[in-house]
Amino acid sequence: MGMFESILLTIATAATPLLIAAIGELVVERSGVLNLGVEGMMVIGAVCGFVAAALTGSPWIGVVAGILAGAAFSLLFAFLTLSIATNQVATGLSLTLLGLGLSSMIGESFVGSAGVKMPSLYIPYLSDLPLVGRLIFGQDPFFYMSLALVAGVAWFLFRSRTGLTLRAIGDSHTSAHALGIPVIRYRYLAVLFGGACAGLAGAQLSLVYTPQWVENMTAGRGWIALALVVFASWRPLRVLAGAYLFGAVTIGQLHAQALGLGIPSQLLSALPYLATIVVLVLISRNRRLTIMNTPASLGRAFVPER
Amino acid sequence: MKKLLIGLAAALAVTVSVPAAFAQDKTKACFLYIGSKTDGGWTQAHDIGRQMVDTELGDKVETVFVENVPEGPDAERAIERLARSGCAIIFTTSFGFMDQTVAVAAKFPDVKFEHATGYKTAPNLAVYNSRFYEGRYIQGQIAAKMSKVGVAGYIASFPIPEVVMGINAFVLGAQTVNPDFKLKVVWANTWFDAGKEADAAKVLIDQGVDIITQHTDSTGPMQVAAERGIMAFGQASDMIAAGPKTQLTAIVDTWGPYYVKRIKAVMDGSWKSENIWDGLKDGILTMAPYTNMPDDVKAMAMETEAKIKSGELKPFTGPIMKQDGTEWLKAGESADDGVLSGLNFYVAGVDDKLPQ
Numbered sequence: 001m002g003m004f005e006s007i008l009l010t011i012a013t014a015a016t017p018l019l020i021a022a023i024g025e026l027v028v029e030r031s032g033v034l035n036l037g038v039e040g041m042m043v044i045g046a047v048c049g050f051v052a053a054a055l056t057g058s059p060w061i062g063v064v065a066g067i068l069a070g071a072a073f074s075l076l077f078a079f080l081t082l083s084i085a086t087n088q089v090a091t092g093l094s095l096t097l098l099g100l101g102l103s104s105m106i107g108e109s110f111v112g113s114a115g116v117k118m119p120s121l122y123i124p125y126l127s128d129l130p131l132v133g134r135l136i137f138g139q140d141p142f143f144y145m146s147l148a149l150v151a152g153v154a155w156f157l158f159r160s161r162t163g164l165t166l167r168a169i170g171d172s173h174t175s176a177h178a179l180g181i182p183v184i185r186y187r188y189l190a191v192l193f194g195g196a197c198a199g200l201a202g203a204q205l206s207l208v209y210t211p212q213w214v215e216n217m218t219a220g221r222g223w224i225a226l227a228l229v230v231f232a233s234w235r236p237l238r239v240l241a242g243a244y245l246f247g248a249v250t251i252g253q254l255h256a257q258a259l260g261l262g263i264p265s266q267l268l269s270a271l272p273y274l275a276t277i278v279v280l281v282l283i284s285r286n287r288r289l290t291i292m293n294t295p296a297s298l299g300r301a302f303v304p305e306r
Numbered sequence: 307m308k309k310l311l312i313g314l315a316a317a318l319a320v321t322v323s324v325p326a327a328f329a330q331d332k333t334k335a336c337f338l339y340i341g342s343k344t345d346g347g348w349t350q351a352h353d354i355g356r357q358m359v360d361t362e363l364g365d366k367v368e369t370v371f372v373e374n375v376p377e378g379p380d381a382e383r384a385i386e387r388l389a390r391s392g393c394a395i396i397f398t399t400s401f402g403f404m405d406q407t408v409a410v411a412a413k414f415p416d417v418k419f420e421h422a423t424g425y426k427t428a429p430n431l432a433v434y435n436s437r438f439y440e441g442r443y444i445q446g447q448i449a450a451k452m453s454k455v456g457v458a459g460y461i462a463s464f465p466i467p468e469v470v471m472g473i474n475a476f477v478l479g480a481q482t483v484n485p486d487f488k489l490k491v492v493w494a495n496t497w498f499d500a501g502k503e504a505d506a507a508k509v510l511i512d513q514g515v516d517i518i519t520q521h522t523d524s525t526g527p528m529q530v531a532a533e534r535g536i537m538a539f540g541q542a543s544d545m546i547a548a549g550p551k552t553q554l555t556a557i558v559d560t561w562g563p564y565y566v567k568r569i570k571a572v573m574d575g576s577w578k579s580e581n582i583w584d585g586l587k588d589g590i591l592t593m594a595p596y597t598n599m600p601d602d603v604k605a606m607a608m609e610t611e612a613k614i615k616s617g618e619l620k621p622f623t624g625p626i627m628k629q630d631g632t633e634w635l636k637a638g639e640s641a642d643d644g645v646l647s648g649l650n651f652y653v654a655g656v657d658d659k660l661p662q
Binding site for chain 1: 341342344345346374459465490491492493495496498499500501502504505506508509510512513524525526529530533547548657658659661662
């Protein structure tokens with residue numbers, strides 16, 4: 001395996017959890033709900049995925065457990081913000097705090113125990129092709145799931161009738177309600193989808209990235225996923241680009257350090273964030289485009305009039 | 307959640323401490339942790355020390371800990387709450403708790419404070435540290451023996467003297483075996499992020515190093531090394547579980563005996579503010595079993611360990627050149643503790659520019 005190939009593989013592993021969590025949150029925000037609890041749902045997915053895989057020995061059961069745990073945890077958020085219309089920002093933040101605490105409790109006896117690593121795909125001949133073999137045919141299942149999710153969400157939002165309805169709800173829940181669209185039901189499903197994605201992203205961390213459980217192992221990746229959604233101005237393909245840009249800068253700066261180029265490491269470590277800010281500034285220069293893409297009802301509680 | 311727990315603990319402590327006569331039966335010893343007590347590294351080592359206090363002193367002591375306290379203003383509140391809750395002695399176990407510990411110590415002259423790895427003292431504030439660099443010197447020697455390419459990768463946290471000291475000691479140790487030994491350094495700018503630390507390990511291995519060593523606290527790098535069949539050293543705790551076939555040894559922080567000694571001193575009134583810097587010979591630092599290496603390398607490591615313990619060998623003894631080619635220590639001259647604890651330059655052989 002050449003160095004170039006190996007660098008790309010490392011970038012893919014770093015970008016995948018961000019991409020999965022961000023694409024889920026994108027759907028949630030397109031429906032007009034702002035769930036700041038991505039970090040919490042992700043860490044719950046990480047711990048449940050790890051525990052299930054460790055107990056059964058099967059990484060796939062870990063994947064299912066991660067998805068279900070993330071979705072179940074997001075149900076709490078959905079109930080609070082949608083059924084009893086609590087403040088979305090405050091509820092999302094407490095979901096993160098609760099997730100971090102709860103995950104340490106669940107995982108306490110599993111710290112340091114041997115993890116189960118999700119094996120990478122291997123297709124005879126194809127995976128051994130020079131240069132592209134490992135990249136296209138030899139990665140872990142999460143990588144393929146992340147790409148499928150992007151394609152699926154892009155199709156759903158912009159090519160399907162249900163997706164159009166979802167976006168309409170995100171732009172004006174009152175108008176959608178007046179048209180007889182079940183706003184709350186749509187939003188429940190969107191939030192559950194977001195939770196499932198965050199849980200899947202968490203499971204990637206504890207089954208592929210570093211197959212172990214340590215407290216707070218998400219280390220802020222949920223927040224980066226949230227930033228990526230804004231960065232992408234709520235467009236699925238831009239989330240893909242953003243996640244890989246972030247991954248590339250993160251890994252690239254480590255390489256620059258190891259090469260001993262003499263650039264201050266603090267500056268290099270800040271690069272991924274600086275790059276995010278620069279792109280955000282560039283995007284927001286076009287006000288019309290920004291307004292067009294931002295779900296107009298984002299973060300506003302909806303209480304149907306009876 | 308965490309803040310809620312601290313708040314609850316403080317509230318409970320206030321109610322409990324009203325009957326003062328009863329409270330004095332037990333000495334309350336408190337610990338402030340930066341990470342989780344099960345992090346597998348730094349904080350876990352401190353918590354094992356705390357558990358030793360419980361076993362050794364039994365009913366005479368009550369230990370309390372607060373974990374996952376971020377460095378910064380939160381730490382000051384957490385320390386102050388502990389001080390108000392009737393702790394007789396408070397150990398704050400991260401470099402970044404330094405100024406907060408100093409501030410709270412000034413407000414509570416009757417409470418004893420001990421800050422790990424710092425350098426600011428007060429009449430009721432002692433500092434304690436371990437000569438981790440002694441262990442890293444041994445690791446450097448092992449690395450130079452085991453490496454085929456003559457280059458090791460070092461995952462570092464923050465450019466503070468303690469970390470710079472470790473990097474220098476590692477290189478100096480390696481150069482006693484292979485004068486051309488090189489070290490690549492990657493700064494993760496975090497103490498604990500398993501994913502990022504693992505990325506750093508992958509990057510270093512991709513760039514051709516065949517030994518990994520870390521001064522960050524998770525087992526992420528050890529796991530990557532194990533996966534790729536690269537030899538590695540554990541940090542703060544024995545990480546053999548993460549690399550059963552690839553861990554060569556680990557620096558194991560052994561704080562327990564020190565904590566027992568200091569808490570006993572509080573009980574009998576002999577506690578004094580001191581600046582303690584113990585090493586291998588005092589048992590505050592131990593080496594995990596030397597594994598996955600040939601017998602001659604093991605014998606060399608054990609011999610070096612014995613020489614450091616007896617005081618015959620001091621890792622920072624000249625002739626040592628700085629990275630920029632100027633002379634630091636003349637032949638036979640040893641660096642004094644004052645210089646070491648403010649170390650801010652590399653010795654020759656480090657392939658990195660020190661962030662300032």
